[in-house]
Amino acid sequence: MIILGIESTHDDSALAIVKDYKVIINLKISQIDIFRKYGGTIPELASREHVNNFFILIEELKKIYDLNKIDQIAYSAYPGLIGSLHIGFLVANALALSLNKPIVPINHLHGHIYSSLLFENELEIKKIKYPYLALVLSGGHSQIYFCKNEKEDEILIGQSCDDAIGEAFDKVARFLDLGFPGGPIIDLLFEKNKNAEYLKFTKAKTLNEFDFSFSGYKSQVINKAKKELNKNLLAISFQKSTIDYVIEKFKNGIKKFNPQTIILAGGVSANTYLRSRFLALHKNALIPKMKFTTDNGAMIAAAAFIQKNKKTN
Ligand code: KG4
Ligand code: ZN
Numbered sequence: 496m497i498i499l500g501i502e503s504t505h506d507d508s509a510l511a512i513v514k515d516y517k518v519i520i521n522l523k524i525s526q527i528d529i530f531r532k533y534g535g536t537i538p539e540l541a542s543r544e545h546v547n548n549f550f551i552l553i554e555e556l557k558k559i560y561d562l563n564k565i566d567q568i569a570y571s572a573y574p575g576l577i578g579s580l581h582i583g584f585l586v587a588n589a590l591a592l593s594l595n596k597p598i599v600p601i602n603h604l605h606g607h608i609y610s611s612l613l614f615e616n617e618l619e620i621k622k623i624k625y626p627y628l629a630l631v632l633s634g635g636h637s638q639i640y641f642c643k644n645e646k647e648d649e650i651l652i653g654q655s656c657d658d659a660i661g662e663a664f665d666k667v668a669r670f671l672d673l674g675f676p677g678g679p680i681i682d683l684l685f686e687k688n689k690n691a692e693y694l695k696f697t698k699a700k701t702l703n704e705f706d707f708s709f710s711g712y713k714s715q716v717i718n719k720a721k722k723e724l725n726k727n728l729l730a731i732s733f734q735k736s737t738i739d740y741v742i743e744k745f746k747n748g749i750k751k752f753n754p755q756t757i758i759l760a761g762g763v764s765a766n767t768y769l770r771s772r773f774l775a776l777h778k779n780a781l782i783p784k785m786k787f788t789t790d791n792g793a794m795i796a797a798a799a800f801i802q803k804n805k806k807t808n
Contacts, residue, residue, distance in 0.1 A: 496803070499565045499590070500796030503583030504575025504603045505635070506536050508548035510556055511792030512565065516612045516620075516800065518793045520560055521786075524548040527676065534675045535665070542578030549586045562594055569799035572600030574635065601798045603790075605649060607631050607760035608640060609801055610794035611781035621781055624755035630745050630773070633761035634661035634676070637707045639745065641752050646805055652748070653705025660737060661763045663709040667716050667733050671726040682766050685731045694719060694732035698740060705748055712737050734768065742772045749776060756781060764788045 497519075502509040509523040526544045530536050556562070570587035573580065591598040608629045614620050629640040629649070637655040642648070658666070661678055668677025673684075696715050699708035716733050723729055749757065757777045763769065765788040774780050787794060 496567070496800065497565045498796035498799050499562070499568045499596075500601075500606075500792035500794070500799065501568065501570040501583050501587050501590075502603070502606070502790050502792045502795050503545050503549070503579050503586070504571045504573075505579060505790060506530060506541050506544075507790040508545045508552060508582075509790060509792040510549075510552045511796055512556075512560055513613070513793050513796035513800075516614060516797055518613050518615050520556065521791060521793050522552050522555060523791055524552060525789075531675050534669050536576070538576045538578055541576055542582055545579055545582040549582065553586070553590070562590070565594070565596060567799065567803075568594075568596050568598045569601050569795050570598070571603040571606060571795050573602060575603060599799050599802065601795050601802070603795070604631055604633075604636055604638065604761075605798040605801070606794040607633065608649065608758055609797035610760055610783040610787040610791070611758050612797050613784065613787050613793050615784075619784070623758070623781070624779060626752065626754050627756040627758055628745070628748050628752050628754040629758040629760060630741070630764075631761045632660045632741065632759075632763035632769075634665065634678075634763075635659050636761070637661075637709070637741075639705050639748055641748075641754070645801075648805075652752075653703060653707065653744070655707040655709060656701055657708055657710040658713060660707070660709050660741065661761070663713045663737065664734070664763070666713055667730060670713075670717060671720070671730055673726070673730060678763055678766065681730045681734050682768070684727050685734045686767055688727065688731050691728065691731060693735045694723060694728060696732065696736035698736075705744060707741065707744065709737060712740075734766075738766065738769050738772065741769070742776070745773075746776060755779060759783070760788075762789045 506526040639653040
């Protein structure tokens, strides 16, 4: 089964050809350089960029791959920036019409979950043993999903009540004048300053034990900045406390749900400290390859395989 995956929910325009989780082609045009100077994404500009980018990507794909070979088209249908979603929807439908192929809408966040299954050579093949518990941390969402077996849907058991964790990283970095996007910058600073005397943060409380709250951590950075002038120390202490907080919650989730596999996903899953702490939580912990942590078309195809198997099993 060969699937063409299309991703356009935010600021990445991406197309991929995937054959049973094996990534054959993975094309992407990131808009990050455009938005770096603004310190964040401008939705209207992102939509316009998607229009130009998909034209280039489709031309490129046609040169290197015979599109008649694909069996299905999967596109990221929600959640995301409305204008960007429209472009992805139109690209997917135009291709489906011209190639006469079936089309399937995919939840972008489910795409992230299954990005861990993507591989490029056979040595990297990974399998999910059910039930699984997944931690999805991105610039727009922070969620925990439980899935009982391959026929059942993914159940959301916790999410952020305010900012997403990636959003909080980006806002803290912007406040401290460290650059955009903040996640990778703070990650690098943290790795260079291991064993520092981290500043202490008050832990956020939530009504549902598996929900998150990150805006309080952001406010604590702003308050501490009045007394603590070392902005690098503020940033790395923010990373230490938020990642420790997420890991502690997820550990409680493991105790309660007793999963056979745990999965880490989303743009923030690129974080070095988070990856190493997550791998230590369970003997069957799956994390995506670095290139599949951020938005991409291949993960949308991977989620379409899972969805298809649910229906046919
Ligand atoms: O899933 P994603 O690629 O896109 C959307 O959310 O649409 O996630 C992007 C987020 C940004 O907030 C970025 O700062 C964060 O992922 N991120 C990181 C790292 N790399 C990207 N956060 C922490 N550490 C990183 N190494
Ligand atoms: Zn994403």
